[in-house]
Structure formats: C-alpha cells, structure tokens
Amino acid sequence: MTINAQNRLLPDWFARVRTRQTVLPRFQRFEAWGHGNVTQMFNTILRRLPLGAVLILEIGNEEPFISRPIVGAPTNGERITEHLLDGQQRLTALWRGLHNNYEDRTYFLYLKPDEDSGMPYFVDSIGRWKKPGDSETRPFWANDPLQLWSRRMIPLDLCAPGDEANDRYKAWAKIAIPDADEREAIGEIRAKVRETFATFNMPYLSLPVTTSKDTALDVFIKMNTSAAPLSTYDIVVAQVEAAMGQSLHELVGACREACPGIAAYYPPEDLVLYASALLQDKPPTNATYLAKGFGEALLAHWQELLLGVQRTVTFLEEERVFDAKRLPTDVVLPVLTALWARAPQGLDAEGRARTIMRKYLWRAFFSNRYEKSTNSRALSDYLELRAVIASTGAAQPAIFDEAQYPLPHTDELIAARWPTNKDRLGRAILALALHEGGLDLADGSTVSRANLPRREYHHLFPDAHLTRKGVPDSEIYRSLNCALVTWQTNRNISDKEPERYLAERLEGTPLGEAEVRQRLSSHLIPYDEMVADSYTDFLEKRAQLVREKMLKLCDNGIVA
Template identity: 25%
Template sequence: MSTGENSVTRVSFDSTKKPLEELLKQARAGTLQLPDFQRSWVWRDDSLRAILASVSRSFPVGTLMTLQTGGDVNFKPRPIEGTPTNAGTIAPDALVLDGQQRITSLYQLTMRQEVVVTRDVKKQPISRWYYIDMKAALDPQVDREAAIIGVREDRTELRGFEVVRDLSTQEREFEQCMFPTNKIFDSDQWQMGFANHWKFDQEKMTLWFAFANELLAAFRQYQMPVIALDRSTSREAVCLVFEKVNTGGEKLDAFELLTAIYAASEFDLRTDWRGGGEAGDGRAKRIASGIPFPKNALTQLQATDFLQAVSLLYSLERRRSHRGSSEPPAVTAKRDDLLRIPLDRYKELAPRIEAGFVAAGRLLFSQHVYGVKDLPYQSQLVPFAVIFADLAADADKHDVKQKLLRWWWCGVFGELYGSAIESRFARDVQEVPAWVNGGEEPSTIRDATFRSERLDTMTSRLSAAYKGVHVLLMQAGAKDFRTGQAFSHMVYFGENVDIHHVFPRAWCEANKIKRSAYDNIINKTPLFYKSNRTIGGSAPSTYLGRLLKEKAIDSVAEQDAVISTHGINPKLLRMDNFDAFCAERREELLKLIEGATGKAAYRGEAAPTEDAPLGLAESDEDQEDEIVEDAGELAANDLESA
C-alpha cells in the first residue's frame, strides 16, 4: 500500500497486476463498474482489432485505474456496456476511473456473445463479429492485426456485391479455421466441434494446439497493470486523477463529478442545470433569459461558475455559524470543496444563487454591459451573484447598488480578476457585504490602482480594462458619429456596435505613426458597423465631411457635439492633429475611470505591461479594418476626385 498525503490531497493506492480474465469476469458480474458520468464506449473497428492484436502478442495496452467504493466519494455506478442486465443490480466493489474504453472493448470482443456495435473509419455505425484467422495468426510473415477480421452481422464479408467469406454456421468457421474472439475464454466446446469436424486430422489438431498454446494462452495469461485507489482517497485527489488521466476524452470537471455524486441520491444535477424533458428549462437557460436579449452577459455562464457561487455562499454561511470559534471554516470555492456541497444545501441555496446571477446581470445591463463580449471578467460574476444572494432585498437600495458598482469597476480597472481569483472570491463575498453594512472598504477597492500609461497598452478585448472603457463611454452618453444615436440596448443589438479606430489605421500608417501609438484604447471608440465602413481609412478631416453628407446630422455644430460625447475634442479631429488628440483623450478617459472607481489614477511614469506583443494582430477589429479601410480609402479618393 502506498500513501501520499498533504493538507489538500490524500491518495491511498495499490499498484499491482491482475489477470485480464479476472477483470472481465468482474465486469460481467457487476462487481467492477463505471462512475455514471463516464462517456459512452466509442472505440472504432480498427482500434478493436489493434487491441486484440496487442494482447495476443502480450504487448502492454495501458494501465487500469480503479476506485474502491464505500469511501468519501460516492459516485452513482453504471455497468460496463455490454454486460448482462443483472450486472446493474449489483453494488460494485470498484469503479473504473481510467481504462474504460479498453476494458469495455476487451469485454465485448472476448466475453459478450452478441454482435459488437462499433464504428468504421468514417465514424459510421457498423455491426461486426470478430474472428482470428488461425493460420495467418501463426504465420510470422503476416502482421497479427491483419489476421484479425470483422464480418457483418450476418457473418459474411462482401467485396462489392460478392460474398468472399461466409461464416454463418459453425461448420463454416471450422472449415475456414476462423476462431471467434468471443470464445477466447470459453473455447472447450468450439475446440471439440473443430476436432470432430476434421475427424481429429493430425495436421488440423497440430494447428489447433499451436494456436491455443500461442494465441489463447496469451489472453488467458495476460496480466493487466492496475492502480487501485483505496476508498480513503480524498475527493480532490479523485478530481485531480480524472483531469490527469482523461486527457484523451471529454473534460471531466467538478460539475461532472458532483453530478455523479448527487446521482447516488437520485438527484440529476445535469438536468437541474441544463433542463430538458419534463423538467423544462434548467437554471442555465433561466439565468440567461433573465435579460431578454441574445448574447447578453449571462449567456456564457458555466456550470462550474454556478457551483463556485453555491460553494461560496454555503461556506460563507457555515463560517458565520461558527462565529467566535477559534478556527471557523474557510470561505472557499476550490475544486475539492465544490464536491463537498451537501445535496440538501445545494437544493436550498441554488435558487438564491440563480436569482443573484440574474440580479447582477441586470445591474450590469443597466450600466451598458449589454453583450457577453463586453463583459470585462466572466469570473467576477461569481462573487457578484453571491453578494446579491447574501444581501437579498438590501441590494435593491440605490446607495447599495452604487457601492456594488464601485467594487465592480475597481475589480475591472485594477485588473484583479485575471488570476488567483479563488482567494479574491472568498475575500470579496465577506468584505463587500460587511462594507455595505458600515464596515471597511473591501480589499478589491483598496488594491485597485490604475496607471495612466496602461491606456497605451490596452489594445484588445484580451484586456478587461479595455472592455471597461468601451462600456464607460457608452454609459457616459457617447453617440454614433454617423447617426448621432446614443448606444441604448435596442441600438446596440441592432447596429452591431463595436470598438473602432478614431484615426483610422490606414491613415496612421500612411503618416508614419507607430502602431504602439495608434492601436490602443485612446484611439478607439464605440461606433456602429456601418459608420465604421463609412469612415474607411480616411483622415478625420475627410471622413467627418463624408459623414455630414449622409444628412443624419444636420450641421457641423451638431456633429461637434456628437464627437464631444466620446471625450474627443472635435477641433483636433478636423485639424488631423493626432498627438494633441491623444493627449486630451487620455485625460478624458482617465476621468471616466476615476469616476467609476472613486480612485485617482496614477499619472507618474512606470514600465508598461502589454496585453500582447504588438504586431500579432491582437486588435479585435484588425481584420475587418484591413478590408473596411482599404475600401473606404478608395471611396474617399473617388469622392475627392468627383
């Protein structure tokens, strides 16, 4: 027995070898099963023949990892596919954590007495009976895999429309010396039939004994390495094991594991989240529909986000119930702690968290965070939902909302939710409600700093602060250059609003302006898609005249007023004065950020931190602008020469 332990994980296991036949018999009996969340068996015909060939030559086919049942992690079991129906009525002794595809394949190939339903190389479903060509298998000049064939459900093999092999009766199997793989561990009756068919012919009996001694013995003597995790293995260790061993399959996260744990108590977490059938809409859809617009900020919420929020609220209330204790339990949203949420507490807290996400999303929507692409940090929604759930009706008060928004913007412009977020989750869900109720400012507000030069390196949506400036401009009343319309939610979704260059890239490059100077948030602003196409690649002094000709804005004075809503001095645009424009716009953006965070921006000098190396086309509108600006330049030339 080997044991590895620390304060976080605990793994107890045996590393040994077990006869393949014993493992397959355990699967048939139901004492070896799968956790219910394991994906279905999916191996193709070529993979099946390959594993048979490997075992027949005593080659390694990988290690099986199992978990002893009856411990802290109580997964709902599921029989291995193809095993008898009564296998599902047995309480298993162990569950297969890794090696499901191999053990299922070998069971269906060697023990199941029914046709194998698999897929061909084109992933089309096919049904096959598998055989070993006895003579070819013993021929050292023949590749072992080539000696293993699969025939159709009627036990024939076609070439075009011609039957080239017919194994539809046992006599035909004997005649062609084709041994069915599902007799490998139970060959006595087939052997007697083979001997009787050939009347104990010496040559055929020699063939049989050579085949049995080399091929069948390889299967019967095959020892499969097994790592058997003891029932005392901790939940986090099991979660880590799945992440490490399941790299070739679907990702199994805490949601999938908790789904299997709750399933043991007859609760379907997957349906609770995703909905379907008689259950109707799940929590995911109900949360997303809390804002009645497509692609809103709640539409990409993940199941693990929801579980983290439940875990935070659960552990927060546990900690409060231990107030005065020398060691109260921690507030946490770590992976292993998600697996510890009791089902009864999940059922109690989930509706509150659901309402919390909707409330947080609606508040952000009111602040012009309309679409998911404009959400600075998906992760910050998690503590936001918990805070709303914890504050309950108090969160509807105006002064409370103002505090919550200040906390939100400090997280965004302090860029505090990009890494090490679990510890910040825990602090914020404790500190923000306490602050609302008269306590100290939360550490997220204290920690937030914004430096002026950061604006120079905010080049794309990779930056939460970049998206934050975009939202603040819309919130401050910015209007579209071409139409003069403010960016209401109706306009936003109907006009394909995005962030675009003020001084177009084509013009900047033609005037030898460095990319580091023109390709940042200072030189970008929200605009309609059509407005950006009209602007093209022309100088501001040129495209402003072109925009006026569209007659949506009546005068130069009105146009100047529209431009000013973006924190831009229109005179500097009409003069094509890029440097002066950047200097003034920088200050205007800093004022917006200071207003949102309630903290002064730092205007001293410091080394910048870039979102991504310039030159990698990291701007969101780069590719679009290459087309739009070239087209716009041509249009501008046409207008000027007309």
C-alpha cells in the same frame, strides 16, 4: 479491502452493458474522448495490444451511487450488479463504435495497408450530418454498400462480435461485392477482424460489495486513468453525488437553461464552485472545494446561488458588459454572484446594493486590485461589500481605498493598449465606452449582446492613415483609438482620415452634425478633435472624457 483482478472478453462486456448489469455511477463525467482517441483504440485492438484494466465496484442489493447506463446502451434490463468506476471512455467507445450509434460519426474498417503499423487494414471514421429536410444522413455515398466498397470500406459495426452482426454483414456483402469469389476472400478477412474483437480481453479490477462509499470514491479519484484527467469540478461532482445522491451535472445544466447568458462570461461549472466558496465565507481554492462538507453546503444554498447567477447576468447586461472577450477581469463574476445571491430585492434597499456593486465593478476594472492574490482578495471583497450592503455603518471595503488602489490618470489611460491584448485597462476603457451606448457611427444602432458578434474593433484614426503620418504602431494600437462598430461601417471607413469619413456621416444622416456628435459621444469620443485630425489632441481629450466618466462610476456609482 481486497481488489481482485479478473479477465473478461469483449462479448461478455457487451452482454452486461446490453442487459444493464454494468452501468456508470452518475457522478462520472460524460464522454471526453474525441474521434481520434476512438480510432487509436480500435487500431490498438487490431494489433492485439492491451488497453489496460478497468475498475468496477460490485453491487449488492442496493446501489451505493445513483447510476446511468453507458451512452447508447439500453436503459432497462436486469438487476444492476456493478458500477464502472474507471474505463468509461474505453467501454463507451467500444460499444458505440461497434454498434454505429454515434450521431455525427461512422467508423469503418478500411481494407488498405496502414502506413503507421504495416497492417493490411485499419479503422478510421468519417463525419456524418443531416441538413433540414434530409431523410438520410450525409454524405449519401456512405449509405450505399457499392460506393463504400469502391473505397474499400466496411462499416465497423458489421465486424462486431455476435450473430446479429454476422447476418447483417452477409446481407451487406451481397450488395457491395457482386463477385462471389471476391466476396468470399473479403469475408475471410472480415472474419479475422471479427474474431479479434470477439476474443479481445479487457481485464478489470473488482472492488467487493463490502467496499464503503467513501473508499470507493477515493479509489475512483486516485485510479482514474482516462486521457482527460479529472478536474477539480469532476471530483466535487463525485463527492456531491456520493454524499447527497443528487447530480451536480444536472444542477449546472439547469443553471445553464435558467440563465443561458452566464456562459458568455464564465464557465458555469467553475462559477458555482467559486461563488459557493464565497457564500460559505471560504477562499475559492482547491483545498476548499475538496474539503469535507463543501458539496453538502453547495447544495444547501443552491437556490440562492442560482438567483445570484441570474441577477448578476442582468446587472452586467445593464452595465453593457456582454461577454468574456471584453471583460477586463473575470474575478468580479463569482464575487457579484455571491453578493446578488443575498442582496435585498426591491425598492431602495436593492437600489443601494446596485450602486455599491456598480462602484465595485468599475473599480475592479480600472484599479489593479486583482492583478495578484485574486482568491484571497475576492473573499475579502465579498465579505466587506456584503457588510456595506447590509449596514450603512460598515467600514469601507479596501477596493474603495484610493490610496491603496488608485484609479488611472489621463497619461495612463492614453498609454493603455489595444483591448484585444487582454490588457485590463485597455478593456476597461472599451467597456466604459460601451456603457454609454456604443452607437454605431453610421447606422446608429445601440450595442447589444445580440449584435456584438457583428461588430469589429475599429481604429478611430485608421492605422494606415496614422502610418502615413509617421506614427509608430505602439501609439496607433491604443485603447483610446478603438471603438466597436459594425463590420459594414468598418469596411466603409477603411483608411480614410477622420474628417473625411465624418463628413460622409454628416451627408448620410438627416439630423446632421447633432446626430453624428451624439453617436461619437456614446463612445466618449470627442468630435472636434476628430474633425481637426489632431491625433495627440484627440487622445488627450478622450482620456479626459473617459476619466470623468470613470470617476462618476467608481466614486459614486452614478450612471449618467
């Protein structure tokens, strides 16, 4: 195979993009550059420095890959003659910046000295937005030629190659620069910038029409030189589309739409790879993802994978586990997805599967099963749990073995750290408390995904109160001293001792002590020890309550 190196000026690239002769293979990920990357690229061109070569695949009578146009380019045109394999970020930024079709940014030529390069001008951008009811994009001054020129700014699309930009610049300059002499002088500077873009050469390497799909894909993976390197997911996307002609991007997008809640727990792009590996009875590793045939198998079981995602989110919501911030370990997500993908549906068989998965979930939270070797253990647990769900005579999974993976005793629960520290046991305690309902201590509202963002981590024995009593921070910031309450409740309690703020709760509720006790019990919080203001007794009693509840869930899968 011969790779030919050739030159091509920017206007020629634009002509091919405009007529849809140059397109992207659809497996290319979407734009990854931020506006800082785009700005740097334009200033590099103004200094007449190279951007590097791009890579294209010549197309014969039939496209080897499904394609799409560059963002912002026409969707119809002439016969497609080449796929852009590497250089998407550069060519997309050039096209969009010089055609002003970014929705949220506009790029300008600033006729001011550039502190970094010493050039008499430079390119930068401003953010753009609309509010409901706006007919124009804000800030409004950026739409006014006079106000732009008062800031020495010229819209960059007026400096693009081509007669159309030339005509628009002349009309703009008549409004922006009333003085004819100044307008002529500025016109010469703008013409110099325009010439820089018009004569800019972006060379390319060309793979011939005879290049096989596999070879083109291999070259694409190895030669990708973008500022954001390809991830494993990007490579799998390419392999799936090359082999099957289907867009994994679109499938994952459909997954997000069908089950929007999954993004609160785990990136869907990663989840489909991990769970798919398990469904193929393979370890969730890069070696598995990049192996020949993985993409085809993923597509073959896509519908059951999607069902697994939907059922997993429903299951987690039923267990009152609502998001990644409060998830003790995320390894459970792909395992549960693979299990729910093939679990029985309806009646006693589904109920039995749910009980088994509930035991698994809470043992994964409270034991150290996933503190190392997570990939191999995830596969092992999936296979063993799948067998138990399918048959009552199957051997018990290793994660259910108390000798290998013991559950914590009360002293370990007492020592668990504040749950924001990403401490598995600390988060497990908080999750278990929310499992009971997590009623707010003042307004009585049940915790839910909808109101969770409005809840805060609250010290049941306020830190200032314990500090005054000489308790060190290491003992104050413990998971057993934490509850999620509304921000209003948190502010209201402030640094009050428990007896005082519980008395206020008694005054504020018509049902008195019974209702306050219920709200506390929904967090597994002991009422009497709180009222007695005994922090040591409180920790010990709450640890006992947590452990009792933990054992019911982990040993028998019992909800109440």
